[in-house]
Amino acid sequence: MKIAISALGADLESLVDPRFGRAQYFIFLDTETMEFEAVSNKSAGGAQHGAGIQTSQLMSEKGVTAIITGNVGPNAFQTLAAAEINVFTANKVSVQQAVDAFKNNELKQISQSGPAHAGMGGGN
Numbered sequence: 544m545k546i547a548i549s550a551l552g553a554d555l556e557s558l559v560d561p562r563f564g565r566a567q568y569f570i571f572l573d574t575e576t577m578e579f580e581a582v583s584n585k586s587a588g589g590a591q592h593g594a595g596i597q598t599s600q601l602m603s604e605k606g607v608t609a610i611i612t613g614n615v616g617p618n619a620f621q622t623l624a625a626a627e628i629n630v631f632t633a634n635k636v637s638v639q640q641a642v643d644a645f646k647n648n649e650l651k652q653i654s655q656s657g658p659a660h661a662g663m664g665g666g667n
Contacts, residue, residue, distance in 0.1 A: 544574045546645065547602055548638045549612040553581035555639040561613025564595030570638050571605050574646060595619025602628055611641045611650065620656030 549566035550557040560566040565584070572579040584598065595615070599622035602610060609629045623630055631650040633641035644650050 544609065545571065545605070545607050546574060546609045546611065546642075547571050547605065547607045548610070548633075548641055549584075550581070550638050553583075555579065555642070556637050559611060559613060559633045559636055559638060559641050561634055563610070563612045563615045564598045564619055566598070566612065569598075569601070571607065572642060574642070577642075596622050599623050599626065599628075602626070609645070611638075611645055615653060615656055617656040620653070 548570045549560040549563055550568040550570050551560045552558070553568050553570075555570070557568070557570075560568070567584060569582050569584055570579050571582065595618050599619045602623065603626045607628060609631060610623065611631050611633050613632060613634050615623065615630055620630070630653040631645060632653050633644060633650055636644070641650070
């Protein structure tokens with residue numbers, strides 16, 4: 544299964560970025576092989592508006608089936624739901640810890656969006 548994790552850095556020891564649309568990096572990871580690719584999110588992260596939607600579209604293009612992040616705003620959540628991409632929350636843990644928790648079915652699935660601008664770190 545291919546998943547994406549919002550991250551503060553480009554490796555598995557980096558912390559999960561609590562932001563979705565404006566995350567510093569995304570780690571695209573195959574849960575079967577643990578092979579991953581780190582991609583900078585500079586283009587969407589610097590956008591005035593629509594960062595969540597742009598980032599959601601990237602997730603679809605990369606073929607992910609699940610995302611691990613801190614918070615997702617309403618526009619991004621709607622776009623992800625339409626693409627049938629599940630969103631799980633993890634905070635204050637490394638990417639590796641979040642992936643391990645995901646594989647053990649220990650992460651909470653987000654069933655509704657956070658408040659507007661939640662993907663900017665403004666949510667809980």
